[in-house]
Amino acid sequence: MSLYNDAESILITKEMIADRVRELGAELSRQYRDKNPLMICVLKGSVVFFSDLIRAMDIPLEIEFMAISSYGNSIRSSGEVKVVKDTDKSLENRHVILVEDIIDTGLTLSYIKNMLERRAPASLKICALLDKPDRLQVDIEADYVGFKIPNKFVIGYGLDYAQKYRNMPDVCVLNPKIYNRQP
Numbered sequence: 001m002s003l004y005n006d007a008e009s010i011l012i013t014k015e016m017i018a019d020r021v022r023e024l025g026a027e028l029s030r031q032y033r034d035k036n037p038l039m040i041c042v043l044k045g046s047v048v049f050f051s052d053l054i055r056a057m058d059i060p061l062e063i064e065f066m067a068i069s070s071y072g073n074s075i076r077s078s079g080e081v082k083v084v085k086d087t088d089k090s091l092e093n094r095h096v097i098l099v100e101d102i103i104d105t106g107l108t109l110s111y112i113k114n115m116l117e118r119r120a121p122a123s124l125k126i127c128a129l130l131d132k133p134d135r136l137q138v139d140i141e142a143d144y145v146g147f148k149i150p151n152k153f154v155i156g157y158g159l160d161y162a163q164k165y166r167n168m169p170d171v172c173v174l175n176p177k178i179y180n181r182q183p
């Protein structure tokens with residue numbers, strides 16, 4: 001059965017994503033030339049975007065990975081997250097680019113950003129593939145955004161629902177029947 005059976009519609013096609021990633025890569029390459037940026041991928045949702053983005057950049061850079069998880073179900077209300085895997089390298093005096101999949105309420109990003117800022121990077125910028133401006137609850141903005149999207153639950157291109165759909169090449173709107181279904 002196709003993964004696409006659970007999608008209500010395709011919101012952003014793989015061609016649109018490829019074009020935008022190319023633009024973002026070119027812009028980051030211009031702005032970080034000679035800065036050897038440290039690019040941090042926030043697992044797991046960002047991994048597909050991250051791997052395309054770094055290959056769209058033609059300057060020297062280094063990569064790091066972080067994994068976070070929410071404390072129970074509190075992520076939506078408090079944004080309090082637990083670091084499951086931290087970066088291996090020090091961020092001190094580095095030009096850091098945090099790569100996120102999606103900004104929804106902004107609580108997760110705000111938490112991670114505050115945490116990383118305490119590690120004294122030379123600069124810290126945020127690059128997010130998707131942004132849902134209607135849902136934002138805190139005063140935080142990504143410095144680089146792929147697409148602004150409406151308030152719909154999306155899957156694909158790294159984004160999951162119950163760990164599924166990450167391998168879909170397009171960003172799709174999940175059919176609400178899937179998350180309304182009783183176990």
Ligand code: 5GP
Nearest residue numbers: 102103104105106107108152153154159160
């Ligand atoms: P925030 O703290 O900004 O509310 O939530 C950010 C996190 O919630 C994202 O990193 C992502 O894991 C998850 N999230 C928010 N909106 C969506 C969505 O539409 N689809 C998926 N798959 N995950 C989402």
